[in-house]
Amino acid sequence: xxxxxxxxxxxxxxxxxxxxxxTYQTSGFNGLFWYQQHAGExxxxxxxxxxxxxxxxxxFSSFLSRSKGYSYLLLKELxxxxxxxxxxxxxxxxxxxxKLTFGTGTQLKVEL
Amino acid sequence: EPEVTQTPSHQVTQMGQEVILxxxxxxxxxxxxxxxQILGQKVxxxxxxxxxxxxxxxxxxxxxxxxxxxxxxNFTLKIRSTKLEDSAMYFCASQIRTGINxxxxxxxxxxxxxx
Numbered sequence: 001x002x003x004x005x006x007x008x009x010x011x012x013x014x015x016x017x018x019x020x021x022x023t024y025q026t027s028g029f030n031g032l033f034w035y036q037q038h039a040g041e042x043x044x045x046x047x048x049x050x051x052x053x054x055x056x057x058x059x060f061s062s063f064l065s066r067s068k069g070y071s072y073l074l075l076k077e078l079x080x081x082x083x084x085x086x087x088x089x090x091x092x093x094x095x096x097x098x099k100l101t102f103g104t105g106t107q108l109k110v111e112l
Numbered sequence: 113e114p115e116v117t118q119t120p121s122h123q124v125t126q127m128g129q130e131v132i133l134x135x136x137x138x139x140x141x142x143x144x145x146x147x148x149q150i151l152g153q154k155v156x157x158x159x160x161x162x163x164x165x166x167x168x169x170x171x172x173x174x175x176x177x178x179x180x181x182x183x184x185x186n187f188t189l190k191i192r193s194t195k196l197e198d199s200a201m202y203f204c205a206s207q208i209r210t211g212i213n214x215x216x217x218x219x220x221x222x223x224x225x226x227x
Contacts, residue, residue, distance in 0.1 A: 033215060042203055042218040043155065087155065094160075094168050098210045099145065102155040 002026045004103035006088050011109045012078055020073045020106045022088030030093035033100065034062050034073045037085045046086075047073065075108075083110045114138045116219035118204050124225045125194055133189045133222045135204030143207040144187045145216060146179065148172070148200040155203065161187065194226045 003025045012018040024032070031050040035043035049055055049064035049071060061074040075082055085105040091098045117136045125131050137144050146158040159169040161179055169177075176192045187206075191198055201223050205216040 035218075040201075040223075042220045045215045045217070048215055089155075098143070098207070098214075098216075099157045099160055099168060100147075100155075100216060101157065104154045 002090065002092065002101045004088055004090060004101060006086075006103040006106045008104065009107045009109070011111060012075075014078055014080060014110055014112055016078050017074065017076050018078060018108065020075075020086050020088075020108065022071045022073075022103060024069050024071070024088070024090050024103075026069075026090050026092060026101065028093040029066065029090060030098055031091040032062075032064055032071045033089045033091060034060075034071075035087040035089060035102075037087055037105065039085075043087055078110050080110050080112075083108060116204055116206050116217050118202075118219035118222050120222060121220065122223045122225070124227060127196060127226055128193050131191050131194055131224065133191075133202050133204075133224070135187045135189070135219055136185050137187055137204065137206030138208070138217060139185070141206035141208045141217075143167075143210060143216075144179075144181070145205040145207070146189045147203045147205060147218075149203065149221075150197075150200045158189075191224075194224075196226050199224060199226045 006022045034046040037043045047062035054063045059076045064071045085107050087105045088103040089100040119134045144161040149155045159173045160167045178190045180188050201221045203221045204219040207216045
């Protein structure tokens with residue numbers, strides 16, 4: 001089966017850096033995605049890794065180690081608006097498409 | 113910027129009634145998905161759709177569920193006889209193609225409440 005683990009909650013200070021970890025055990029791995037979700041809203045795409053290493057996108061970076069089944073999302077220069085749930089999702093290669101299997105999400109609270 | 117649109121944003125229905133949730137995917141996308149998120153829980157895959165047929169479905173997607181692309185733009189999810197446990201946020205997503213460097217874009221969701 002598919003198993004994706006990430007911490008339930010994290011708290012960080014405005015202006016700081018926070019790292020949200022995700023570990024996964026899946027078959028048919030075809031990439032790892034990070035989405036941001038504000039309460040009651042749709043997930044919005046942040047980053048994508050399919051090869052090992054670091055992908056940087058402005059204040060957000062994401063890292064992947066396929067051999068370890070591990071990824072993290074790094075958020076720099078935290079802003080209050082970054083308070084949201086961060087969803088780790090693994091894309092599973094299937095015959096007819098690429099479904100996403102989501103973790104439970106990490107609720108990040110940014111404080112002054 | 114193109115986006116996935118869903119209607120209605122909220123739907124309240126009585127148990128046993130049929131509901132149809134509507135989605136307009138991004139126009140040049142070829143792969144379509146429905147996901148749901150029960151309040152406080154994780155986003156769960158329901159079904160994927162490509163080339164006018166279901167390509168994969170989850171265990172949740174039983175005989176009460178169906179999807180259709182009735183014309184060139186709409187993609188619908190029908191729940192034939194709703195149950196209380198169908199109350200959730202339903203997200204439609206579309207993707208231009210499969211393969212690397214392609215992400216799924218999500219609509220704003222329909223909050224379904226079954227009473």
